Amino acid sequence: MDGDIPDDEAVILFDGVCNLCSGFVQFVVPRDAEGKYRFASLQSDVGQALLAEHDLASDDLDSVVLIEDGESYVKSSAIIEIASGLGGRYRLLSPFRSVPKSVRDRVYDFVADNRYRWFGKKDRCMMPTGDVESRFIE
Numbered sequence: 001m002d003g004d005i006p007d008d009e010a011v012i013l014f015d016g017v018c019n020l021c022s023g024f025v026q027f028v029v030p031r032d033a034e035g036k037y038r039f040a041s042l043q044s045d046v047g048q049a050l051l052a053e054h055d056l057a058s059d060d061l062d063s064v065v066l067i068e069d070g071e072s073y074v075k076s077s078a079i080i081e082i083a084s085g086l087g088g089r090y091r092l093l094s095p096f097r098s099v100p101k102s103v104r105d106r107v108y109d110f111v112a113d114n115r116y117r118w119f120g121k122k123d124r125c126m127m128p129t130g131d132v133e134s135r136f137i138e
Contacts, residue, residue: 009038011137012082013050013065016041020111020119021064029135031086040137062112075112076104 012028014021025039040046042065051058054072056065066078073081076096083093096104 010036010066010068010085011038011040011050012078013040013042013047013067015062015115016043018115018119020115023119024064028082028086031088031090035135036085037082038135038137044137046137062109062115076108077101079108080104 012025014025016022028037040050042048042051042063048058050067051065054065054067056072056074063074064078064082066073066081068081068085080093080096083090
């Protein structure tokens with residue numbers, strides 16, 4: 001794991017103790033054959049630094065955040081951008097950009113508010129192993 005915050009790489013920040021969020025990362029990794037995305041938990045020092053750098057609330061741990069090309073995307077916008085970046089059939093989420101963000105984020109918030117109850121919570125942040133480990137920033 002690398003301690004540097006990459007300027008030229010796309011970074012996905014996620015709730016490291018959330019089973020749904022960790023599952024999302026495990027979904028993205030094998031579908032990102034080019035290794036476009038790096039990962040860090042929102043709770044990590046790197047995650048907190050990136051949130052601060054992009055003027056995002058550091059205590060708001062219920063959102064997936066994508067940092068890419070100097071821009072930050074949160075909640076449903078992050079999911080749509082990540083899906084588009086994966087390409088293939090995942091680009092089918094792209095038309096949801098036309099749905100008002102307030103509507104998309106209401107659905108996102110409903111799932112986020114219930115994620116621990118529905119999917120559980122870990123005692124500590126997910127620890128990557130194997131070849132995936134190099135894609136995580138600590």
